[in-house]
Amino acid sequence: MILLICGVIQVTDFNSENQFFQSIYDDDSIVWMGQNTNHFPTPAAIKRAMVDSIDKEEYHKYPPPYGLEELRALILEDLSLSSDHGVHVTEGGTESLYQVTRSLLHPGDVMISTDPGYYVIHRFAELCGAKVLDLPIYSADNAYKLTPDMVNEVTDERTKLLALVDPLNPLGITYTAKEVKAFCEIAQDAGIYVLNDVTYRDVATLHTLAAGFYPEGTVTIYSFSKNCGFAGLRLGAHIATNELIQQIAHYKINDLGTSVVSQVAGIAALKTKLDWLPKVVESIKANQVIIRDAVAKIEGAYLPVYPSQGSMFVIDISGTGKTSESVAGEMLKRGFFIREAEYTTRRYADRYVRASFAIPKQQVERFAIELTNVFQS
Numbered sequence: 001m002i003l004l005i006c007g008v009i010q011v012t013d014f015n016s017e018n019q020f021f022q023s024i025y026d027d028d029s030i031v032w033m034g035q036n037t038n039h040f041p042t043p044a045a046i047k048r049a050m051v052d053s054i055d056k057e058e059y060h061k062y063p064p065p066y067g068l069e070e071l072r073a074l075i076l077e078d079l080s081l082s083s084d085h086g087v088h089v090t091e092g093g094t095e096s097l098y099q100v101t102r103s104l105l106h107p108g109d110v111m112i113s114t115d116p117g118y119y120v121i122h123r124f125a126e127l128c129g130a131k132v133l134d135l136p137i138y139s140a141d142n143a144y145k146l147t148p149d150m151v152n153e154v155t156d157e158r159t160k161l162l163a164l165v166d167p168l169n170p171l172g173i174t175y176t177a178k179e180v181k182a183f184c185e186i187a188q189d190a191g192i193y194v195l196n197d198v199t200y201r202d203v204a205t206l207h208t209l210a211a212g213f214y215p216e217g218t219v220t221i222y223s224f225s226k227n228c229g230f231a232g233l234r235l236g237a238h239i240a241t242n243e244l245i246q247q248i249a250h251y252k253i254n255d256l257g258t259s260v261v262s263q264v265a266g267i268a269a270l271k272t273k274l275d276w277l278p279k280v281v282e283s284i285k286a287n288q289v290i291i292r293d294a295v296a297k298i299e300g301a302y303l304p305v306y307p308s309q310g311s312m313f314v315i316d317i318s319g320t321g322k323t324s325e326s327v328a329g330e331m332l333k334r335g336f337f338i339r340e341a342e343y344t345t346r347r348y349a350d351r352y353v354r355a356s357f358a359i360p361k362q363q364v365e366r367f368a369i370e371l372t373n374v375f376q377s
């Protein structure tokens, strides 16, 4: 296998893939716009909570297997879900996605998802022996969204799971309450589960949980990486009714719980959320305007979805004569890590690059200049 990451590094195997990520991780001058992560400064109260936990050496004990009780309660409260629901804290939405697909999908089953989409989920589904229907949504005709009609058309007795990533990585669309309700009604009628990945929920101006319409069949995937800026702490959760969460728990990966320091940070973050989240969201929204104005200056480039309800844009470059890999590669040489399309699409790899913007304004301003320079070179 030879893969080009950002068109500059040849990844031939396990080791070279890791070495690529180590090299950008080590380089503090690189502006991190490739993984939708949040790089705004962490509030002092959250850092204090972690330091206190380390000072008290709380990490000698294994934490409870499904999470600290206080954190589990705060997550439910954050989602405004009732105590009919259970929370399973994990080392990130990724662990939850693996466990949930592993528990709900079996060989011969079908999962419905989208292209573009978050292909990590597709890979996990395929590891279960399931087939993935990645329905093409990259079109203005359907506002770059999955529609209830598309789902209806392909649902049959083999369908077991609808992956509803909302807001969607990479496009940044979100679904209205009416759309979420319609997806839930289809799922309920057909007896299929909904995997509602709400990793970017806090960025959306308006967001509706599928669990509100279809509690008994929805598993909500929750992450602390993008809203709280905890990507490196590895903290997330999945939430479902007590009956369903129990069933999924049979497939748990981390029998001995999730990092206590990360969980303590999660508790502090959720307790202080109203103090810091509005500022984070405001910065994310303001950064979008800077990038929009830069893209408008590039002949042949455009933003299919604006504004984004996530912390990332798809920038369509198909009319510029440049490839996704070459743009990502040229931006990396200029110190900006963005992502080529291939990571989030099967059909549209020649169409776009993905850039995220939960980063300080000055970095976005530099990005805007360099992006336009790349298309002039």
Ligand SMILES: Cc1ncc(COP(=O)(O)O)c(C=O)c1O
Binding pocket: 035, 036, 091, 092, 093, 094, 095, 118, 165, 169, 197, 199, 222, 223, 224, 225, 231, 235, 236
């Ligand atoms: C839709 C979606 N789900 C889950 C994740 C991973 O979340 P975590 O860092 O909590 O594992 C990502 C990361 O990019 C994502 O885009």
